[in-house]
Each structure stands twice: as C-alpha cells, then as structure tokens.
Amino acid sequence: MRTIFLLLASNIFMTIAWYGHLRHNDVPLWKAILVSWLIAFFEYCLMVPANRIGYASGFSGFQLKMIQEVVTLVVFSLFAVLYLKEPFRWNYLISFSLLLGAVYFMFRK
Template sequence: MNPILISISLLVISNVFMTFAWYAHLKELNSAPWFVAAIISWLVASLEYMFQVPANRIGYAVFSVGQLKIIQEVITLSIFIPFAVFYLKEPLKLDYLWAGLCMIGAAYFMFRDKIS
C-alpha cells in the first residue's frame, strides 16, 4: 500500500484520539477533579501514540519532517472544527475559516517544491 495514504490515514486516526484526549473531558468530566481528567486523558492519548508514531515513521520515508508537521496540523484542524461544533456545541465561527486558509498557505509553502 502507498506510504502516503498509510501515513495520512494513521495520522487521522491518531488525531481523533488526541482531540478526545485533549478536549472531551471538558464536557464529559466537567465535575471530576482535574487529576482524574488528566489520567483519563493520558490513557486516551496513549492510544493516539500507537497510531501517531508509525504514521510519522512511515511518512518520513516520503515526506520531510516539516511536511509531516504541516500535514498533522491540517488534519488536526480538520478534525477539531467538527469536534468543537458537533460534540462540544461551540458556535461555528469565521475564525475557523481564516485558520484553515492559513493552514492552506502553510501547506503550499511546505509542498511547493513538489507542486512545481
């Protein structure tokens, strides 16, 4: 299978876990002490690393480390926005669009040598 698709797929999965690890406790464990939320978040985050580490190792064969980081950030924003809007019930703001446009710009600069 294509290492680009494998790497990106694993990064998507890892980002779903990390988004829940970082933010789901704000809704689900709101009344729990912070250290309980931290322990549960670390347990979820440990699953994230099981996908993130191989994603970066596989991706590093075809991407630079800077390109991997930008891919990670684009995926993070792509997962975070629906999570914030649909799971945490945050309002959808134009700020997400502006942030996305900035990420497109960042991706362009990191990948422009492969485009031209």
C-alpha cells in the first residue's frame, strides 16, 4: 500500500510540473521550464522510493509500470477536469476501461 501512496503523491507533483503551466501562457517559457523542473524534483523524491519499495515487496518492474500508468491517468483526469476545466468525454472512459483490462492481465499468474 505504501508503494501505491508514494506513486499517487509523485504523480500529483509530476502532473502539476508537466501541465500546470498550460493555463499561464503569459509566463515566459524558460520560467515555466524552470518551475516545472523544481516541482519535478519532488516527484523523483517520491517515485524512486515507491519503485524500490514495490520491487522489494514482490512487484515486478512490469507491474510497477502498469500501476504507475493507471495512477497517472486517474490523477491527470482529475487535474484536467478540475484545473484545466476540460470536459471528461465518454470515449476517455472506454479507453481507461480497456487499460484496466490490461492491468487485469498484467497481474494474472
């Protein structure tokens, strides 16, 4: 569970770093890059331990990557709807459902 929490926290930082500047087109690009890198530092401080703890707990590298991708989509979806004010369309839900099918098969023995 600790791995999932750390992955969730790291993805919140990374989503803000990658996409938070989109609503601030008045900020020069170099400043957006610098601020994004500073935010991304904290993402790495959480992502590296998450992967190390998860791997030591028995997750494979493939499983860790799949968990991270699902967490990324959930975090980004909330961010896009709440912060970027973008609509969540039905085809996104279908796409995410297919990804969850991939997760199911990834964790099958």
